[in-house]
Amino acid sequence: MKLSTPIIEAICNSYPEVDVSDFIFSTPPTLELGDMAVPMFPLAKKMRKAPHVIAREIAATIEGNDHIASATATGPYINFKLNRAHVGAGIIDAILKAGKQWGSNASGVGQKVLIEHTSINPNASPHVGRGRCAMIGDSITRLLRFEGYDVEVHYYVNDMGRQIGLLVLIADELENLTFDQILDAYVTANQRAKEDPEFAQRGYDLLARIEDGDPEIQRKFHDVTDLCLRGQLAVLERLNVSYDVFDKESLYINDPRLKLIEHALTETGALFTDEKERRVVDLSKLGYQPEEGRYFVLRRANGSSMYGCRDLVYSMDKQEKGASLTMMVLGEDHKLYAQQMALMLEASGVPAPEVVYYAYILLKDGKMSTRQGKVVLLADFLDQASERARERVAEQFPDLSNEEHDAIAEQVAVSAIRFAVLRVKSNKNVTFDMESALSFQGDTGPYIQYSCARIRSILRKSEVPIPEKSDSLFCVSTDAEWSLLLKLTSFTEVVADAATQRVCAPIANYALELAHTFTSFYHDCPVLTAGDPNVTNMRLLLCCATLQTLSNALHLLGIETPERM
RNA sequence: GCCCCGAUAGUUCAGUGGAUAGAACGAGCGCCUCCUAAGCGCUAGACACAGGUUCGAUUCCUGUUCGGGGCACCA
CATH class of the missing domain: 3.40.50.620 (HUPs)
Incomplete structure (x- = not known):
């Protein structure tokens, strides 16, 4: 269930005249203010009242329930705090249940x-x-x-x-x-x-x-x-x-269907033979406005076909x-x-x-040029990146075999290039810098893989069995845990938007943010040494859910996650 | 000349019609008897320019400047 659903219900219960389309959800600047915010500006116009007045009125009518812990008016916003244990357990269970499918909205089934x-x-x-x-x-x-x-x-x-x-x-x-x-x-x-x-x-x-x-x-x-x-x-x-x-x-080349196209184009009056005996399409006959690019040559004077044909x-x-x-x-x-x-x-x-x-x-020094040899070949990049990663892995895990070193190194190299390219929106020029792409530090694919390797390490070392779902003692005691849960649950929406817009950069940036959020959790919240079995259990679940989400996101980017690195 | 993209920190990139514009690299200072330091914390630093729409614009519109791409016998 979407986190916003209970909030919409709660407001609509008190204010039946309010329409779902009046809601715009946003995130408050800090967790202290709340988990979800609803600005009152759209309603202010509709109800002819000042936004902060409406916020105060509505917030006063909202009662807590399983999902909602509190609703507070802060200026023109109503800030909601959610019931962390209940909502958090729901998030974990949804992720673990869906597994490899977690995040999918199944919007394309049957197409x-x-x-x-x-x-x-x-x-x-x-x-x-x-x-x-x-x-x-x-x-x-x-x-x-x-x-x-x-x-x-x-x-x-x-x-x-x-x-x-x-x-x-x-x-x-x-x-x-x-x-x-x-x-x-x-x-x-x-x-x-x-x-x-x-x-x-x-x-x-x-x-x-x-x-x-x-x-x-x-x-x-x-x-x-x-x-x-x-x-x-x-x-x-x-x-x-x-x-x-x-x-x-x-x-x-000699596909008979070309005749059908040429016939159709002739019918519209767009296809003609010009003074040099070329077969040319006048695109202005097809609704094309500018003069530049108006003519399109299909066949040379000797009858041979052009690429476009x-x-x-x-x-x-x-x-x-x-x-x-x-x-x-x-x-x-x-x-x-x-x-x-x-x-x-x-x-x-x-x-x-x-x-x-x-x-x-x-x-860095301008456009690539094949002629001047000013190109970065994929093969060269992969070789260099793989070499660098291999040295690192061999040093850190001398017990692994050469084959394992090679396999991990190659995965890291691929992740470096794929992530560097895919995280940038495709309509923007990217400046590719060999050195930073080879560094594996900071906002990179290897950083995300590293987060996964750390999770796997925890799971390997756990002496208690990894729980399959949350239990009644599930609790969320720190902001680091809660922030991670909120980040995890937003994956589905990121995927939905990316799919409808046919873009993958938001997935890459989401994965990076999630890895950062996890790393904060990792530093703040000991899992295996938490001291309380219930807390350890809960954090193990959180680790599993994070690993699943990162793996799913990276899979969409064509990046694999090594067990160790 | 005309058309299409883009412009956010020193650099490479995120992001949003609304509450304090996020990272990373680079710079400076810290952190490994502690689940992997490919890591973490702290400090300094940005919405190209000018108009307009709006209660509110970095975000939408127009113009300017700068960068990328394109404009008939290449594929």
Whole structure:
């Protein structure tokens, strides 16, 4: 039950004319003032009385019960104190009963979602900017699954196009191209295409041939793409990011459904052949206002299709898979493009996907640049972070095996990067600083994992059995315990808001706050050495509930919690 | 030039139409015979600027400045 429900009931009992929508709950600045506050400003207008007068009147009529200990008017607010033992026991029991499901509102049960994310061009090992897309997409997937949605994750493989053509040319020259060489090869290829028109033309020729279905060329494109994709997926897998379905761009080249789209666009008068024999969509015919970005080219003069062509069919294909919601995670550089696609899709009777955008990750000295080698590769970060974490764990737990050291180190490294990226709202540029990301101190993923490890340590050492639920002697004797209980119970609401808004940053920040609240409790309230068996019991329950909540929150972020660290 | 995002402490980030704007890093001072010091406590420090809406704006709106992204044959 929500903490606010008994309060609403109590007020409505005395004031039947008050409507639920008049309530805005907030938290008083300090626990001394109360646990929950209701400001009287909205009611003041309705009842034509000063807020502090109403507060005093209403507070006087409220009687304590199981849930409510007291109601006090403080200026224009009514501050409620809750019955700590009763409410606290209810919170603990709800968490332990729900277990791994604790926090879920089950808002997505029975609904299917198709989400596409990451879809990196197969040309290099992914850097942290690309990783932002993967981590956001993966966390939204986890969040929606947690809420009960049936989610299918798709990855669009850009296995053709000019860049792959150039890469194929280079691969032909160098034999046995490896994944590690691909970035260099890609940079070289682009450089040459710029300086050598003949080389560039050969790349375009390859595109025309693959579109004609030349099997030899298809094989070459496939080999280069596959090499690259496998290398990229290995890195993403280290980050706990996974996909269900891989859709190859090349499969959509000569898709008959494109004709349907072109037909629909022609019907609206938007699709025309321009003076250079290109097939162009005039988006202003579809309701697009600005002059910039008004025209969208579907086919080159020679009839070969542009990227957008295949993407239109791909979007149609995704929509036809029967999901009630289709989503994409895109960099903000794709905003205009996605808007253009949406207009063309809708004109063709295909609903546009819902898009989550993310802004770029910057480095301290500016933008990342693949060409200048100014990037932080995910693999490099993970290697360094893992190495650092390993040294620490090996020193602290020499009894554990090498494999265990490695496993913990990797979990810590992944948590460092995932947390650092996910805690920032996705529409903001993030400045990534290698040193602070590697430090594991302060507001970091490892800090939260550390809190979990401390809880596990207590549970391991407990000589009394861990209780499964609260008993009649449950009591909350300190503010530290009570603050922790209040923090725990707010998880459900955090999840609900995050899921409806398709954001994961609030989950990350919640986990951090909860870890801080737990640590205060940890320092103030001895568990095993409390002296009173009832207090120990209660605190053990509190530890279990906190561990469950932190684990659930971290799971949504794709972060695991080691037993020791 | 036009369009879309953003601007909170020295730095990196939270947050809210209402009671004292939170952390962390960095700086200074403390704390391990005590469940893991990847920790804790204390001190110093911020809502870019100007208007407007409102009983009340850091939050909503407009403008300015600064930063990021985009604007037809790349994908």
